[in-house]
Amino acid sequence: MSRTLRKLGAVAGATLLALFFGYASWQVLGRTRQSLDPGLKVIRIGHYQLESGVRGAIDAVAAAYMRRNPGVRIEQLAVPGRVYPTWLKTQLTGGTAPDLIELAPALMAEDKARYLLPLDEYLAQPNPYNAGTELAGTAWRQTFVDGLINPPAHDADLLQTFGIPSSQFTLRLFYNRALLQEITGADRPPADYPGLLALFRRTVAFSAREGRRLYAAAGSKQNAPTIFYQLFLSQTEAVRKRFDPFGDMQRVYRTTDLAYAYLRGDWTMGSPGPRDGWERIREIGLFFKPGFYQMERDDALFDFVQGRALMIMSGNWDAQSLSSQAPFAVGAIELPLPDARDGSVGPISEGGRETQACFALSRTSAHPEVAADFLRFLGSMEGSRIFAEHSAWLPAVVGVKPPPGLEVFMPRQEGRLGGFRPYFTTSETEPRRVFDENLHLLLGTQGSVDAFLQAFEPAYRDAVKAALDYTRRADRRLLVRQDSLLGAQWWLAQAGQDQALREPAARRLDLLVEMQLQRTSNELWSQWQRERLP
Amino acid sequence: MPRLSPLPTACSLLCLLLPLRLVAGPEEPWVDLTQLRFREAADKFAGQAETPASLIGRSLALLNRQPRTDDNIEEAARLLRRAAESAGPHEAAAAGYYLGCISQYQLAEPDPARARTQFAAVAARWPEEFFGQLAAVRHAALALYSGQPDPALFAVLTEEAERCTDRAIRRSYHLLLGEAAQRFHQGDDFAYRHYAAAWDLDIALPEQRANILLRLGRLAEKLQRPGEAGRHYGRFLQENPRDDRTSEIAARLAALQEKR
Secondary structure (H helix, E strand, O other), X not given: OHHHHHHHHHHHHHHHHHHHHHHHHHHHHHHHHHHXXXXXXXXXXXXXXXXXXXXXXXXXXXXXXXXXXXXXXXXXXXXXXXXXXXXXXXXXXXXXXXXXXXXXXXXXXXXXXXXXXXXXXXXXXXXXXHOOOOOOOOEHHHHEOOOOOOOOOXXXXXXXXXXXXXXXXXXXXXXXXXXXXXXXXXXXXXXXXXXXXXXXXXXXXXXXXXXXXXXXEEOOOOOHHHHHHHHHHHHOHHHHHHOXXXXXXXXXXXXXXXXXXXXXXXXXXXXXXXXXXXXXXXXXXXXXXXXXXXXXXXXXXXXXXXOOEEEEEEEHHHHHHHHHHOOOOEEEEXXXXXXXXXXXXXXXXXXXXXXXXXXXXXXXXXXXXXXXXXXXXXXXXXXXXXXXXXXXXXXXXXXXXXXXXXXXXXXXXXXXXXXXXXXXXXXXXXXXXXXXXXXXXXXXXXOOHHHHHHXXXXXXXXXXXXXXXHHHHHHHHHHHHHHHHHHHHHHHHHHOOOHHHHHHHHHHHHHHHHHHHHHHHHHHHHHHHHHOOO | OOOOOHHHHHHXXXXXXXXXXXXXXXXXXXXXXXXXXXXXXXXXXXXXXXOHHHHHXXXXXXXXXXXXXXXXXXHHHHHHHHHHHHOOHHHHHHHHHHHHHHHHHHOOOOOHHHHHHHHHHHHHHOOOOHHHHHHHHHHHHHHHOOOOOOHHHHHHHHHHHHHOOXXXXXXXXXXXXXXXHXXXXXXXXXXXXXXXXXXXXXXXXXXXXXXXXXXXXXXXXXXXXXXXXXXXXHHHHHXXXXXXXXXXXXXXXXXXXXXX
């Protein structure tokens, strides 16, 4: 009996093996046959978006495109985010990159210039897939909510656009509806800051009363700072305005004037405004799970979906994952912000945000014209709508409505400008290190704003100085490179014999002259201020 | 399903594929430079017949070729000096300009004073040339930010800006003077006139366009010209409907209109 069973097992095993082998061979042969089919053009897309729904969204856009173009097949390669930068560099260097790739922060200007095709000339034309819509006749670039002037789509050093975005991201405070109802009896959290604080206190009291281990907010070293930034921004507008040299209210993160004013002692981290920011951070930070700054993003998300935290701050990219993983209904609100003593009140505008999840065209694509055409479909009103519906991400194209239920995630246009983040220099590494090292003095139960500032401020001054020096060195390296780039464009535009290269070179030269002389002036002004520091 | 109109589609595809086209001949290493392929460009320029242009091209590639070494920088300077000896005005101005750039940023110990002298000489000798005018702005920037500029310097530089014939350079010259005027408190009217002159020359960078409109609006307000301020703010709102500054500017515009 046992022998017969063993025999049957062996036969079944061999049969299964043969079946799998046959299936695998069929797949491989099928692919080979298709790739040899001269009538079929295969476009591959490499990306690192493994969130639920996004792969399905790319498939849906691809299916709609393939219905219009029967001779094209779109395939996607989803690569985990941790290995994506290495994988991408290897593929690009080896000349085996997919036709379309998602732009990753690790890609430097050199990589883009060398391996990707700029899309500027293309973006200057209307997108034919927008024909018959409100965007018909509009230059494709202007159909995106940010006009593609921001990274990652646009490279500010090369002054060229390489990426077509598929979405835009915002941060929201997600909450556990069932738990909220249990604690307060209400279905929605309060919309103002004092109400939020009261809710957090009530959650702590509820936890103690019920003997349940609950926290008001799930935190990690990735998501907690996003709340801290917002709170600090809400309190520092007056200081930012005071050191706005031209009064044009540029986003302060990229300016150095505020930093030099700080180093001159014109303001300190204990001045009214910044000090209020630290107080608000301590106020809220005490409600996070102890030790949250040692936790990873996934730990915080796990705490939330396990029902151990009432709220979590995260991006809209997590909305679908949270809803599908949590055994309770999930809601989302904008983070209510405290009023500032300078009189600035209400929410901060989220206008002008960068579009994200950008796809670029590889120079080694066998069918660049088809790949580009697919990008045009993805970046059209229809493509954007399909993508948003299936991914539950926000559309990046003007006029495309978000799918029902996602309205709360759309960037808020109206609102005040806000001030600056706790670390505000272009180079963040050193200031952030000092911030991280001293945060326990602010957020510990025995901590205080005074204890924090006493330790933080002296180290922070050195960090700001180091960050400014680093930025100046980087700017100089960039100026040297841009000088060569400018010379090359002038030669192609003015002295070159090739007519086809002249016009695009002349357009880029126009931009380069303006950018280069602007940067030179900023660099010299930075040096001027540096030399006069006490 | 939208029907694709064949002509624009073909044109835009053609534009897109231009960079794909194999560029051969004297332009090829210049294209390499625009794609930051400095090593390839240096090799290709070295393989070309020696002309002032190929010498300048090679030096531009050498200045960025990795690893950056003092030898490469010295070699680039030597090539530029050789190019200048036998060159026509275009190349001579370019060679002189890039020698100034080397002094300003490339040397292990940058020498801004030498760069300033070099730029001034190029600007004086080739005032009609693109690189001569570029050198003039670089010289002006060094002069403005080397100490406390006085009104006389601003007046001289303003005259020089007016003489620039290259539109992009003149625009940047006015921007330089407008910003320096604000930083060194040379008067709102002076700054306004320079920004307005730059604006009339079509600001190229989109972020810069938005910023200049707001600077013009703000300065016009300070100068008690509410009509002009309103016009600039209105234009900003029209051109940048999704900027994060729109609420603030809309409020200012409304306040201006109420006053009037």
